Amino acid sequence: MVSVTLSQFRNRQSDYIAAAQREPIEITSRGAGRRAVVVSPEFYDRALQALEDQADVRAAADARKEPQIPFEDLLEKLGL
CATH class of the missing domain: 1.20.5 (Single alpha-helices involved in coiled-coils or other helix-helix interfaces)
Known part of the structure; x- marks a missing residue:
């Protein structure tokens, strides 16, 4: 599973959504750790x-x- 920060996801949202068609994308945040998974x-x-x-x-x-x-x-x- 690919893991990216929330700011990385914001900057390349369409790329990560396309990647989520192949494998889950974990979105993390400094203070909160794992925030979401895009599938x-x-x-x-x-x-x-x-x-x-x-x-x-x-x-x-x-x-x-x-x-x-x-x-x-x-x-x-x-x-x-």
Whole structure:
């Protein structure tokens, strides 16, 4: 990952945005350290999808831990 200061990024913003299409660009600041990371839209979309997939997997695992209702009891509850 390329790391640049905030002032370097300001001076060559279009160059770094173009570079971010190939690899993430870390923007740092003297007092605050790491401030931001610029990534391509495709990278962002893939990362967001991966996080959503993980949340779905966790939700499914949690649902499997819930008590199971026998089918006959479910039919009775539904009045069928």
